[in-house]
Amino acid sequence: MLTVTNYKTRISKEGKEYLTLEIQGGLEMIHSQVTGRFYATVRKSSVTTTFGEDVAKMLIGTQIPGKIVRVECDPYEYTIQNTGEVVTLTHSWTYQPEGATAPVPEPSF
Numbered sequence: 001m002l003t004v005t006n007y008k009t010r011i012s013k014e015g016k017e018y019l020t021l022e023i024q025g026g027l028e029m030i031h032s033q034v035t036g037r038f039y040a041t042v043r044k045s046s047v048t049t050t051f052g053e054d055v056a057k058m059l060i061g062t063q064i065p066g067k068i069v070r071v072e073c074d075p076y077e078y079t080i081q082n083t084g085e086v087v088t089l090t091h092s093w094t095y096q097p098e099g100a101t102a103p104v105p106e107p108s109f
Contacts, residue, residue, distance in 0.1 A: 007056035065098035
C-alpha cells in the first residue's frame with residue numbers, strides 16, 4: 001500500500017499549472033553496496049491529477065494499492081539535499097498499480 005503524503009503545483013512545458021500527488025511506500029531496509037551496512041529508506045514518487053487543490057488536500061493520508069518501482073530513463077543530474085552533492089542518475093521511481101506487470105508511463109508535460 002502507498003500513502004498520499006502531499007501535493008504540489010507544477011508548470012507544464014506549455015506554461016499551464018497542474019497538480020501532482022506525492023505518494024510514499026512503507027519502510028524498507030536496504031543493504032549498502034559501498035559500506036556493507038543497512039539503512040532505512042522509503043520510496044517516493046508523484047502522479048499527475050485532474051482535480052483541484054481542494055480535492056488534493058482532502059486526499060492527504062489516503063492509502064492506495066500498488067507499489068513504487070524503479071524505471072530506467074535518460075541520464076539527469078540530481079542534488080542530494082543533505083550534502084549538496086550533485087550526482088547523475090539513470091533511473092526514476094514511478095507508480096505501478098496493484099496487479100500490473102509494468103509501470104504505467106507518465107505523460108510528459
